[in-house]
Amino acid sequence: xxxxxxxxxxxxxxxxxxxxxxxxxxxxxxxxxxxxxxxxxxxxxxxxxxxxxxxxxxxxxxxxxxxxxxxxxxxxxxxxxxxxxxxxxxxxxxxxxxxxxxxxxxxxxxxxxxxxxxxxxxxxxxxxxxxxxxxxxxxxxxxxxxxxxxxxxxxxxxxxxxxxxxxxxxxxxxxxxxxxxxxxxxxxxxxxxxxxxxxxxxxxxxxxxxxxxxxxxxxxxxxxxxxxxxxxxxxxxxxxxxxxxxxxxxxxxxxxxxxxxxxxxxxxxxxxxxxxxxxxxxxxxxxxxxxxxxxxxxxxxxxxxxxxxxxxxxxxxxxxxxxxxxxxxxxxxxxxxxxxxxxxxxxxxxxxxxxxxxxxxxxxxxxxxxxxxxxxxxxxxxxxxxxxxxxxxxxxxxxxxxxxxxxxxxxxxxxxxxxxxxxxxxxxxxxxxxxxxxxxxxxxxxxxxxxxxxxx
Amino acid sequence: xxxxxxxxxxxxxxxxxxxxxxxxxxxxxxxxxxxxxxxxxxxxxxxxxxxxxxxxxxxxxxxxxxxxxxxxxxxxxxxxxxxxxxxxxxxxxxxxxxxxxxxxxxxxxxxxxxxxxxxxxxxxxxxxxxxxxxxxxxxxxxxxxxxxxxxxxxxxxxxxxxxxxxxxxxxxxxxxxxxxxxxxxxxxxxxxxxxxxxxxxxxxxxxxxxxxxxxxxxxxxxxxxxxxxxxxxxxxxxxxxxxxxxxxxxxxxxxxxxxxxxxxxxxxxxxxxxxxxxxxxxxxxxxxxxxxxxxxxxxxxxxxxxxxxxxxxxxxxxxxxxxxxxxxxxxxxxxxx
Numbered sequence: 083x084x085x086x087x088x089x090x091x092x093x094x095x096x097x098x099x100x101x102x103x104x105x106x107x108x109x110x111x112x113x114x115x116x117x118x119x120x121x122x123x124x125x126x127x128x129x130x131x132x133x134x135x136x137x138x139x140x141x142x143x144x145x146x147x148x149x150x151x152x153x154x155x156x157x158x159x160x161x162x163x164x165x166x167x168x169x170x171x172x173x174x175x176x177x178x179x180x181x182x183x184x185x186x187x188x189x190x191x192x193x194x195x196x197x198x199x200x201x202x203x204x205x206x207x208x209x210x211x212x213x214x215x216x217x218x219x220x221x222x223x224x225x226x227x228x229x230x231x232x233x234x235x236x237x238x239x240x241x242x243x244x245x246x247x248x249x250x251x252x253x254x255x256x257x258x259x260x261x262x263x264x265x266x267x268x269x270x271x272x273x274x275x276x277x278x279x280x281x282x283x284x285x286x287x288x289x290x291x292x293x294x295x296x297x298x299x300x301x302x303x304x305x306x307x308x309x310x311x312x313x314x315x316x317x318x319x320x321x322x323x324x325x326x327x328x329x330x331x332x333x334x335x336x337x338x339x340x341x342x343x344x345x346x347x348x349x350x351x352x353x354x355x356x357x358x359x360x361x362x363x364x365x366x367x368x369x370x371x372x373x374x375x376x377x378x379x380x381x382x383x384x385x386x387x388x389x390x391x392x393x394x395x396x397x398x399x400x401x402x403x404x405x406x407x408x409x410x411x412x413x414x415x416x417x418x419x420x421x422x423x424x425x426x427x428x429x430x431x432x433x434x435x436x437x438x439x440x441x442x443x444x445x446x447x448x449x450x451x452x453x454x455x456x457x458x459x460x461x462x463x464x465x466x467x468x469x470x471x472x473x474x475x476x477x478x479x480x481x482x483x484x485x486x487x488x489x490x491x492x493x494x495x496x497x498x499x500x501x502x503x504x505x506x507x508x509x510x511x512x513x514x515x516x517x518x519x520x521x522x523x524x525x526x527x528x529x530x531x532x533x534x535x536x537x538x
Numbered sequence: 539x540x541x542x543x544x545x546x547x548x549x550x551x552x553x554x555x556x557x558x559x560x561x562x563x564x565x566x567x568x569x570x571x572x573x574x575x576x577x578x579x580x581x582x583x584x585x586x587x588x589x590x591x592x593x594x595x596x597x598x599x600x601x602x603x604x605x606x607x608x609x610x611x612x613x614x615x616x617x618x619x620x621x622x623x624x625x626x627x628x629x630x631x632x633x634x635x636x637x638x639x640x641x642x643x644x645x646x647x648x649x650x651x652x653x654x655x656x657x658x659x660x661x662x663x664x665x666x667x668x669x670x671x672x673x674x675x676x677x678x679x680x681x682x683x684x685x686x687x688x689x690x691x692x693x694x695x696x697x698x699x700x701x702x703x704x705x706x707x708x709x710x711x712x713x714x715x716x717x718x719x720x721x722x723x724x725x726x727x728x729x730x731x732x733x734x735x736x737x738x739x740x741x742x743x744x745x746x747x748x749x750x751x752x753x754x755x756x757x758x759x760x761x762x763x764x765x766x767x768x769x770x771x772x773x774x775x776x777x778x779x780x781x782x783x784x785x786x787x788x789x790x791x792x793x794x795x796x797x798x799x800x801x802x803x804x805x806x807x808x809x810x811x812x813x814x815x816x817x818x819x820x821x822x823x824x825x826x827x828x829x830x831x832x833x834x835x836x837x838x839x840x841x842x843x844x845x846x847x848x849x850x851x852x853x854x855x856x857x858x859x860x861x862x863x864x865x866x867x868x869x870x871x872x873x874x875x
């Protein structure tokens with residue numbers, strides 16, 4: 083695709099921000115921010131696809147991210163055979179019973195036409211079914227959680243490379259989104275917002291408390307990386323040679339042999355950190371560009387134009403024979419799937435899965451601010467929003483500290499107001515986020531890079 | 539007979555009294571959400587933070603009074619500070635309307651945009667609260683903590699089970715009754731209330747009949763401020779004040795408003811109690827109750843708990859989803875004031 087001039091400006095702003103930080107705060111910091119920016123951009127694209135293309139609101143971002151995170155655990159963690167032995171059968175039985183229950187309810191819905199009696203019979207069957215399932219289920223999970231609780235206490239995973247989980251995470255999130263969409267997509271947009279927000283809370287609370295599945299609040303740590311570890315790098319020959327080659331000028335200037343050795347080892351330690359982050363950045367960038375490419379293709383395709391028609395005039399689109407409900411479901415599932423990919427990548431980057439870390443303020447509303455600020459309906463805008471807002475989120479703290487210090491220059495360092503303000507520096511970022519959102523909504527409601535409407 | 543009484547006391551102590559007080563707090567919150575929805579026609583995500591703001595001001599004033607040795611004897615000092623908190627909350631609501639919401643109202647923006655705007659307000663108010671008071675848990679109830687302690691009750695009646703009644707719970711219930719009856723009286727009997735109902739029912743018709751929309755909106759924000767501040771302060775008084783909790787509280791509040799039929803004040807109140815009671819009843823372990831009421835051999839071995847208390851929070855949403863599936867307009871048909 084061809085970019086407009088202001089879009090090139092946006093891209094160059096993004097790049098120069100990282101170069102700037104790289105020179106001011108160091109390349110390591112810059113790369114850490116860059117990695118999170120790329121992941122945020124992928125989340126933003128996911129939301130943008132459902133909201134920007136079709137006007138389907140998705141406040142369940144947090145839940146889909148958590149599903150992606152779960153996928154990372156299930157794919158990469160080595161299996162815990164003992165847990166499978168003690169609890170596998172019980173879980174299997176309860177799963178089969180659950181499937182039977184679902185089929186029974188579906189059958190009843192088909193056979194009994196009268197609404198009131200259908201509700202009652204369904205209610206009774208579900209109640210009895212849950213009591214029976216609980217019996218097997220609770221036994222099995224208690225057994226699983228008793229297996230070596232300090233280190234394991236859950237089923238573990240498949241022990242595959244974690245990079246597969248990015249795809250699986252998308253599938254997990256899409257699956258959950260399918261169920262949510264089936265239930266909730268008929269609702270009006272603001273209801274849908276609240277319902278998806280609520281369901282994402284339910285998803286996270288399940289992950290938090292079902293310890294047999296996700297280890298719950300005990301967290302899963304030590305997930306395998308897709309990139310080399312720093313300590314291994316520091317002992318590989320080619321890496322040492324590379325660092326020596328890149329810094330040959332600096333090294334040649336040092337005359338003393340011992341000093342040179344010290345400098346080299348420092349450079350290797352720094353370099354290994356940067357190398358690891360850079361490899362992550364490259365991997366993430368590849369995923370981001372692939373999604374960006376296909377998202378753009380889709381937007382320009384007949385399907386994308388149909389989505390825009392549905393968004394702009396649902397009734398007319400319906401009258402033209404487009405199945406609005408089905409298309410809404412499809413786009414909701416696709417958007418959620420992309421968010422799920424980002425969720426798996428997030429856990430991959432951290433190397434740990436902490437269900438209690440998923441909070442709506444950080445993982446739903448900030449992502450939405452990114453979409454609105456960047457420009458809904460424009461994928462480049464979504465990426466730009468992801469980059470800029472995450473950047474602001476991170477750099478808000480140093481900036482606020484600077485501003486507060488400037489404003490309170492005349493005050494003593496022990497002045498109560500100054501101490502209090504400096505203590506509450508981390509909370510100013512929320513203020514910035516809110517103000518940015520309000521200003522954008524007021525003065526540039528279509529976002530910084532607005533949607534390009536093509537007439538063809 | 540004694541067993542039966544004991545079982546009743548168990549239910550009263552662990553379900554009905556906590557349910558009533560939590561339900562009252564939710565009902566007041568949901569009433570505020572419903573007012574905004576009926577008059578201003580958007581889902582106000584900032585409502586939880588407005589509640590939190592009111593509670594914060596109440597706490598600050600309470601601290602001031604405590605430092606001046608002003609108190610209400612056995613009643614918590616917070617009651618004395620509440621009017622000032624209410625005033626501040628109304629000011630906050632009016633400022634946010636003046637500088638933020640008004641513009642979009644005049645533009646006739648779609649509800650989703652206003653909901654997004656309310657998220658912006660939520661962030662800003664949230665930041666202000668955290669900057670002013672931090673994120674620590676604050677207990678600010680003073681005065682006499684219990685009206686009746688479990689032990690007193692046991693001695694008084696000679697039963698095995700105790701019945702405790704916290705003064706904060708009693709205050710919550712009484713204040714809720716007062717506020718609710720005032721609100722409903724206002725809506726049904728006064729001219730302003732009637733004009734608000736007319737505005738909510740059919741905006742164009744109301745404008746044609748000469749109702750001043752700005753005045754209706756002003757009154758609405760004032761009522762919302764009162765309800766939000768009281769709900770927030772009571773919640774803080776009853777449990778404890780923690781800024782993060784109010785963001786989580788906004789979800790059950792919304793659930794109550796929607797379950798009752800959003801835009802319908804009576805529905806919001808009923809919805810609040812429905813959500814509160816179902817949260818407590820579904821996650822309560824009924825073992826004690828059944829031990830009293832059933833003869834020996836039938837006594838249950840397990841906890842007789844439908845869902846573990848971990849899922850307390852999820853219950854309100856499950857109910858919300860079920861209600862929306864079966865009766866999308868809520869228990870009482872929504873969108874009338």
